[in-house]
Amino acid sequence: MEEQLKIDFEKLLENSNFSKKNVEIKRKSFNNFIEKGFPNRRQENWKFSDLNQIISKNIKNLSFYNDLSKPNKIDQSIFIDSLEHNKIVFINGRIEKIEFDYEEKNKIEILDDLVLEKPNNNNNSLIFLNNAFVCKYFKLIVKKNYSLKKPLFIYNITNKDLVSKSINLKVDVLLEENSYLKLVELSNDKSVTNFININYNFDVQKNSILKNYKIDNNSNSNIKYYFNNINQDTNSVVEVFLLSSGSEFIKNEINCCLNGKYASAFVNGVFILNKSKHHEIKTNINHLAEYTKSYQLIKGVLEDNSKAVYQGKIFVNSKAQKTDGYQLSKAILLNDNTEFNTKPELEIYADDVKCSHGSASGNLNENLIFYLQTRGLNYQEAKKLLINGFLLDVVEKITDSEIKKLIKNIMSLKQ
């Protein structure tokens, strides 16, 4: 693979006109990646999901260069029409549409082709890979005191033409003071066996609110890695909801730093897996200031040979007194060959804190099924009702009612 990487990297530099500074950083990142390679299970972070193995098992002849010069046709049918929204559309890693029809134009700014940041001393080789191969680096800025009237949907679409490619996207979102953004990411994949590596960087300033809903619902054979870095200032609120269900493999990594007092983060997620899918959610919540709060709830329903992994960490700095941290993960294993691995971790250096975590996994409670059967439901219906209730618990945590409704529809949950 190394040979292929080198060829593709040179091809990319040849065919694009990056600034000199960017080329330099890209080269550095590239060398860094070559040195480290794809992460494998020997790294603590990837202990339960050996990406190196998963990629070599699922993708044959992975190539890294993508010709982005030709525009793609947008298939209108994939847009959600039940609610009005702003759109950003990526097709096969190329940006095709930016549409903020409902907003004041001067309150939103989109920058592209930014200078890449120098890779800091990080062990995550996929960030280096992203840095090396990303074509356009976008930044979305929501100006001070502005609340978006409608949610913003980012559509991540891949079509049939894309086979065994690697897509790298990098998006920064800056919420200036007192601003408000609802961001929904939807993916729709018709492509087969690609490796998609997306880097998000959220900067949430004082008193701002970010609601981020990531929906991976339609079945596909792609391998995905999402890295979300969130920085929160005083009194900011971040809500993340993950629906992890469609792709063959997906790892959602959330690294959240609560830098300002009274900042709070809510991370909720749902795994609904079947076949041989293997999904992971990794969170890293860093409490770095006083009176910060975090809440995490992850639930999973696993069928067939699927495997889910949750690695959640709460870190509390010695300055972060009065921290409130909570974390709960639960899974229902419906088949014998399913697997649920968790590592709920607490690392605490302050004494006046309230931190707890819980984790449970097992099968559906037969007594509950029996109870429902005595009320006239058949076995399958009873099972379905119980799973419905189990998952609804997480979806109900979504604070935006419109989007909650949408997600319930997507998940076909009943009220």
Next chain:
Amino acid sequence: MREKEIAKLKDYKYGFATDIESIKAPKGLNKEIIKFISEAKKEPKWMLDWRMKAYERLKNLKEPNWQKPKYPKIDYQDIYYYSAPKSVSEKPKNLDELDPKLLETYKKLGIPLQEQQRLNGIAVDAVFDSVSVATTFKDKLNDVGVIFCSISEAIQKHPGLVKKYIGSVIPLTDHYFATLNSAVFTDGSFVYIPPGVKCPMELSTYFRINASQTGQFERTLIIADKGSYVSYLEGCTAPMRDENQLHAANVELVALDDAEIKYSTVQNWYPGDKDGKGGIYNFVTKRGLCKGVNSKISWTQVETGSAITWKYPSCVLKGDNSSGEFYSIAITNNHQKADTGTKMIHLGKNTKSKIISKGISAGFSDMTYRGLVDISLKAKNSRNYTQCDSLLMGNKCGAHTVPYIKNKNSESNIAHEATTSKISEDQLHYCQQRGLNPEEAVGLIVNGFCKEVLQQLPMEFAVEAQKLVGISLEGSVG
């Protein structure tokens, strides 16, 4: 000067060193030393070969480095691997022949070997540096067929049993410190409980590191044959020294059908002084194998000593219906560091495990609970319950929880809970209102916090452990 010494001793009352002549093998780790140890123990050839195999493997191994407490590099060539009190180079036949200085030492430690000979109670095997110096109550145990002796003696007298079981739970191919132990282990206890026997008394081993610059590498092997029961206690102390000493023991437990082993430890090695100077590195491998059906292994530990504690008493639940338990209190103060927990590996059907871990950190210390619960595909209908609570005293210390939970079986249930908090002001206030001073109040609350685990200890140990909890936290309040 003397006053200073006494003041020091107050902190760690077992900190005295006994001035006793000892025979030491030269420093260093090499084939000659291993041969020397083996010869000194009059071991048969197979044992030496086994040690050599371990040593060969060790050469290509690296020390693990994933643990939280980092420690300065240990120079393995700068340690005495064998040290024995001169007076026991020929093992005494009974206690009357034992060097009075040794008896005195154990008396100071609160283990009067002679008195215990007369009183009914606990059978003790005392290990001083590298050798076992005395085992009490031999006759009485012999009557019911229980073998309780030092492992060196067992290698000579019961080679069949030792050969069959040594390395069956912690194989030669294990991690660095376990392999090091396999190569250079000096002494330890050996227990065999014959089928259907309930051991009539508590068995106990007392470990003492006395000589400086020595490491203690003991190996304990406990076998509970079908339908038997044994309760085993272990205590440890060491003199106060400025240097760090290494303690890398291996403990193997094997429980056959319907057998039960209860293993309790009160670990009180010298923790180093207030500034974190000196103290023992306690890198111990403890593993129990529930080999037979319906077998049970239960670990109870009270960890208050050592500069660095790094150990995970584990249960491999291989037999159907077997169960494993782990109860732990770990207390760190000053600059102590602990990375401890357990592993429950469920292999058989209907296996059960329970983990209760209580961690208390004070001063500048750091405490980590690290545990693994692994339910394999074949372990149908198995269950695990884990609870780990941490208490923080002061904002210079840390408490961490790192549980690994793997469930590969839909018919199994796992539940895990963990909390971290400090002692609530309300509780403290309430106790003080009732006339307790702040220190007593904290002691009371901490004892309540630990009660679930303390209850698991045999009576004699429970009292000692309760006191130990209080002493370990002295000076951490206010």
